[in-house]
Amino acid sequence: MASSQRRDEPSEGILKTIMNLRGLNISEESTFDFEPPEQWRPWPGARYGQESPHLQFAKATKATRAKHAATPIKPTRPAKARKPKAASPVKQKPSQPSTLRGVIPQRVPPVRLLTLPPELRNRVYELVAVHDEPQYPQLRPVLAKGRVNGQRLSDDRRFPLEPSLALVNHQLREEVLSVFYGCNRFIFKNSMLLPSFRMTSPTMQKLWKAARPASHYLQQIELHVTSQRLPLDYAVTFKIKRLLDGGVEISHDMAEKTSYCCCLEDSAIAETMIQARGESDVMHVLHILCTKRNVKLADVAVWGEDGLYMMPATRCEHCEKANVRLVGGG
Numbered sequence: 001m002a003s004s005q006r007r008d009e010p011s012e013g014i015l016k017t018i019m020n021l022r023g024l025n026i027s028e029e030s031t032f033d034f035e036p037p038e039q040w041r042p043w044p045g046a047r048y049g050q051e052s053p054h055l056q057f058a059k060a061t062k063a064t065r066a067k068h069a070a071t072p073i074k075p076t077r078p079a080k081a082r083k084p085k086a087a088s089p090v091k092q093k094p095s096q097p098s099t100l101r102g103v104i105p106q107r108v109p110p111v112r113l114l115t116l117p118p119e120l121r122n123r124v125y126e127l128v129a130v131h132d133e134p135q136y137p138q139l140r141p142v143l144a145k146g147r148v149n150g151q152r153l154s155d156d157r158r159f160p161l162e163p164s165l166a167l168v169n170h171q172l173r174e175e176v177l178s179v180f181y182g183c184n185r186f187i188f189k190n191s192m193l194l195p196s197f198r199m200t201s202p203t204m205q206k207l208w209k210a211a212r213p214a215s216h217y218l219q220q221i222e223l224h225v226t227s228q229r230l231p232l233d234y235a236v237t238f239k240i241k242r243l244l245d246g247g248v249e250i251s252h253d254m255a256e257k258t259s260y261c262c263c264l265e266d267s268a269i270a271e272t273m274i275q276a277r278g279e280s281d282v283m284h285v286l287h288i289l290c291t292k293r294n295v296k297l298a299d300v301a302v303w304g305e306d307g308l309y310m311m312p313a314t315r316c317e318h319c320e321k322a323n324v325r326l327v328g329g330g
């Protein structure tokens with residue numbers, strides 16, 4: 001206050017000087033003529049007295065500090081030896097949410113793929129494993145690490161690749177691969193680029209199946225074989241479908257497309273159905289069918305270097321229908 005008084009003195013002097021110069025008189029009373037109402041409490045008020053909260057707080061802190069300083073340092077006991085503290089009556093009271101800090105919400109358990117309901121998991125598997133375009137099972141030669149006598153080693157890789165999700169654990173493998181093999185369209189056909197890896201060949205089919213044990217999930221497969229009667233060129237499609245009762249159904253579209261003779265194919269299918277009675281593995285049925293076809297074609301036609309059988313006559317000897325000139329074999 002002393003400093004403010006010192007500051008006020010010259011200003012009061014200046015004020016007086018100015019008032020005198022202007023011919024005005026200013027008294028001490030007129031300078032401080034404000035009287036506070038009686039109901040006003042005198043400054044600084046009760047809350048800044050001895051009972052002031054901040055003074056109480058300061059006292060408590062001082063006392064706590066002194067107590068801690070007086071306590072001798074005890075050796076730390078192992079955590080197991082500590083008895084659980086009895087809950088104080090204050091803690092037992094239902095806690096009221098603080099308006100200042102807010103209520104901490106219960107932590108929501110994380111959502112994991114395997115804790116989802118099966119319907120939702122199947123939806124995820126469909127997104128990961130089901131493709132719009134057909135899948136072509138193949139064996140492709142790829143270069144492997146290492147050399148023998150200067151020659152690079154090669155390895156046969158199986159396609160299509162299975163979804164990576166199937167590598168996580170046993171349960172995911174079963175579930176993902178059942179969707180992958182059960183819902184995609186698989187077509188076995190020969191590739192023009194890989195003439196030595198004919199997927200219509202029973203040998204190659206057996207190798208592919210051995211590398212893909214989960215292929216027993218296949219519900220339906222197709223076999224595309226080339227058949228030609230120049231200048232026409234088309235493919236015959238065989239469909240092997242697993243039925244609900246456990247059996248297998250084989251059909252082909254040769255009769256639908258043309259009026260060509262298909263008695264050879266029909267008899268191969270009939271023999272396959274007899275041999276594969278009670279069989280539900282479509283890959284095994286495919287293997288039998290391709291073997292039967294090859295035997296029948298080899299009986300009547302000449303095997304060409306291009307992988308097609310050349311039929312001896314333009315008309316079928318049995319049904320007198322127009323014959324297919326060239327027929328694809330395994």
Ligand SMILES: [Zn+2]
Pocket residue numbers: 261262263264316317318319320321
């Ligand atoms: Zn015929």
